[in-house]
Amino acid sequence: MKQQINSVFEQIRLPAQASERIRAQLDMECSNLTEKGLDNMRAKKNIRIRKKVLAGVIAAAVICAVPAGVYAANNIISFIAGSGQISDGGAAVTFDTGSLDSYLKVVDGKLILDPDGEKLDITDELSETEPYIYTTQPGDGTTHYLIIGGTLDNYGVAEYVRSEDGQWQGGFSNNAMGEWCVNGARQLELPWADMIAQNYQNYQNEQQSSGSESSPEA
């Protein structure tokens, strides 16, 4: 079996075009790396673009999965972490220029939320079931809601953005599979609340399924 599987996987290679693209990206990053630049880049993390949703073929899936009208047409959302989302009303592309620890991280055993220089200690607010919801207005008319929960060892955040006219624009989550996120989505009455709850239910089922494998089969 080993031989057969090896023979198959040996033929699976990173496509040449992608390899060249990544190599070029690494070249570019390397050329920018001075001693000072290295320090800065370690802090900033990398820029990555990932297609999450594609127009056309995917559009039907999007319409099924997300209630119509949750994206404003030709909308660009900037999230607190620097991540963003562009949508055209039927499909969305998300991109990521930052990371969770740029504004939420454990420091000396405390969970510090620092979205705009406030450095809030929210350790005591952290719960696996009840969300901590932080609201901020960056000044562009939108309101950003951060739902935070979990434990010090395994915390997560989901961010949802509402426009001036009260319409939900979109969201972004990081390690947000938890009851706290489901409850937070319900408290905010997000249009995706039921979907988030269903995702969490599916995730729990998968976890239970994985856990049951530890016992020998009958």
Added chain:
Amino acid sequence: MEQDIGALFCAYQDSVFRLALSYTRSVQDAEDICQTVFLKLLHAANLQPGKKKAWLMQVTANESRNLLRSFWRRNVGSLDELLEVTLPLRTSKDSELFAQVMALDTKYRVVLYLYYYEGFSTAEIARLTHSSKTAVTTRLQRARDKLKTSLEGAGYETADQFGL
């Protein structure tokens, strides 16, 4: 490109891609993960000599799991996933075996790849996949059984011709 990064990219780009593909079943996502992992390597400081492959595989596994758990992935999937993974392989038998491996659940695909192709021990796979050794052993056994059953179900009278 710095020589070290260039050499590591040449040596491990396919391993990283294969592991990401085993998790995501999406060529596009696997390429993205590959890029992310090597950019992280570029910015990672003080990796121990001889531990770089282990680091790459661990980061690839983490990135892949994060992607699978992400809000958008869980709700809309990707174009590659809808079209299924299609990569040119030498023989129809290889294509059939690859298709059947990719049709297995993620947890089975990943352990098959890591154990048989990469040669990791069950303990190493347990660390990479955040599972117990027992769970990895069980998954390997079930993966073999499921692969044999699916190949026979696909019309092959016996899976022996695949060495199963």
